[in-house]
Amino acid sequence: MLKKFPRTSIINSMFYYIVTYGCQMNVHESEKIAGILHKDGHTACDTAEEADLIVFNTCCIRDNAEKRALGNIGALKQRKITQKNLIIAVLGCMTQQKGFAASMKEKYPYVDIILGANNLHLLPYYLKLNDRKNSLKIEDTDTYDINIPVDTFRTSYPNAWVNIMYGCNNFCSYCIVPYVRGREISRPPREIINEIKFLLDEGYKEITLLGQNVNSYLCEGYNFARLLSDISKIDKKFRLRFMTSHPKDFNKEIIDIIKSSENICNHIHLPVQSGSDRILKLMNRKYTSAHYIKLADAVYENIGGALISTDLMVGFPTETDGDFEDTLSLVKRCRFSQAFTFVYSPRSGTLSASMPDIDKETKKHRITELIKRQNAITKEISDTFRDKTAEILIENESDGIFTGRTTNGKLVSFKKSGSYKTGDFATVLISVSKSASLTGTILLDANLANK
Numbered sequence: 193m194l195k196k197f198p199r200t201s202i203i204n205s206m207f208y209y210i211v212t213y214g215c216q217m218n219v220h221e222s223e224k225i226a227g228i229l230h231k232d233g234h235t236a237c238d239t240a241e242e243a244d245l246i247v248f249n250t251c252c253i254r255d256n257a258e259k260r261a262l263g264n265i266g267a268l269k270q271r272k273i274t275q276k277n278l279i280i281a282v283l284g285c286m287t288q289q290k291g292f293a294a295s296m297k298e299k300y301p302y303v304d305i306i307l308g309a310n311n312l313h314l315l316p317y318y319l320k321l322n323d324r325k326n327s328l329k330i331e332d333t334d335t336y337d338i339n340i341p342v343d344t345f346r347t348s349y350p351n352a353w354v355n356i357m358y359g360c361n362n363f364c365s366y367c368i369v370p371y372v373r374g375r376e377i378s379r380p381p382r383e384i385i386n387e388i389k390f391l392l393d394e395g396y397k398e399i400t401l402l403g404q405n406v407n408s409y410l411c412e413g414y415n416f417a418r419l420l421s422d423i424s425k426i427d428k429k430f431r432l433r434f435m436t437s438h439p440k441d442f443n444k445e446i447i448d449i450i451k452s453s454e455n456i457c458n459h460i461h462l463p464v465q466s467g468s469d470r471i472l473k474l475m476n477r478k479y480t481s482a483h484y485i486k487l488a489d490a491v492y493e494n495i496g497g498a499l500i501s502t503d504l505m506v507g508f509p510t511e512t513d514g515d516f517e518d519t520l521s522l523v524k525r526c527r528f529s530q531a532f533t534f535v536y537s538p539r540s541g542t543l544s545a546s547m548p549d550i551d552k553e554t555k556k557h558r559i560t561e562l563i564k565r566q567n568a569i570t571k572e573i574s575d576t577f578r579d580k581t582a583e584i585l586i587e588n589e590s591d592g593i594f595t596g597r598t599t600n601g602k603l604v605s606f607k608k609s610g611s612y613k614t615g616d617f618a619t620v621l622i623s624v625s626k627s628a629s630l631t632g633t634i635l636l637d638a639n640l641a642n643k
């Protein structure tokens with residue numbers, strides 16, 4: 193469970209601040225970096241201004257995350273002149289791009305430590321080498337054994353993220369991940385199950401299994417369905433989620449496990465990216481729109497109350513009006529509860545970066561249209577919750593307002609009442625539906641859910 197540690201007086205200990213960019217996987221990696229630093233005697237502080245160690249946990253998947261990271265690192269140049277003992281460490285997958293570390297050392301010579309995403313556990317070692325009087329410029333982006341266990345400083349109670357695998361084998365033509373994170377490595381099932389049992393004993397109520405493509409998990413005779421099944425049978429009341437799935441590997445066996453389990457949530461995040469088979473082929477996604485629709489139908493038919501969210505990309509190289517229309521048709525057919533929409537931008541080092549890009553105006557027009565269509569569907573789905581009750585896991589409290597989610601992933605806010613607290617399950621009567629979220633009231637006499 194999250195503990196706020198006091199400031200320590202250990203000699204050579206530092207106050208650290210971590211800046212995180214990118215996806216959920218990176219947020220969890222920052223929890224691991226914090227765990228490593230804490231174990232090494234350093235203490236978290238609330239702002240970058242107070243820190244004598246600033247760690248940038250970077251992400252290179254999207255261009256804007258990379259630009260923001262570089263902008264923020266650049267902004268520290270002056271401070272490094274006046275605060276000589278400040279240590280700046282740049283970690284994460286941005287540093288593992290070919291030639292990146294060398295270019296960073298040239299353009300940002302005041303950065304002290306550059307470490308690859310698979311080397312996080314080496315940070316204390318390099319901090320000791322860099323004793324602040326004798327500042328060394330250190331670069332280490334080689335791949336190491338990423339299964340080295342680390343203590344995680346979790347900040348997300350009642351949710352806990354658990355990596356089940358690392359890396360990716362898929363080489364989608366627009367994606368840099370396989371180049372910077374390496375090939376898939378699955379963690380042993382016993383290690384994962386033991387970690388989850390420990391977290392549940394600690395009081396966590398929701399476990400999210402993480403991996404770039406969790407459906408291709410394979411280790412010691414376990415595939416993803418078997419792993420999911422064993423975890424879901426742990427004898428506790430908790431919610432089990434997973435991300436991210438890949439339509440080429442998500443299958444009926446997984447759907448059947450979800451259908452038969454009390455603990456696995458009926459919300460599937462299944463990125464489709466495009467509704468055009470021609471574009472899917474260029475993206476190297478290895479499925480067709482018909483295959484995706486079949487999977488979506490099977491989810492809706494078999495898993496009660498299931499909702500599907502997705503990722504959609506517009507403006508992929510050579511995308512025509514007809515291709516875009518195919519995406520709109522698929523969105524209409526699959527009725528996603530939510531879609532994370534992106535405009536394609538080339539990432540250097542990927543296959544699609546050499547394909548002919550389309551013009552910005554067309555991309556802008558398409559993303560606007562797509563968001564408009566999806567928002568209408570999201571609102572229609574939200575409306576179906578009105579005047580119904582739903583079990584909500586309370587995830588946050590701010591100014592007397594709780595927020596949490598339904599099992600199928602809808603965000604709900606409601607006034608705090610009774611003895612309810614973060615981490616409790618509450619039965620909530622939904623009264624108002626907005627596009628992406630719902631508002632309701634706790635039914636007090638339903639507090640039995642937490643007994």
Ligand code: SF4
Binds near residue numbers: 361362368404
């Ligand atoms: S599945 Fe495709 S998009 Fe996802 S991480 Fe792997 S290569 Fe990238």
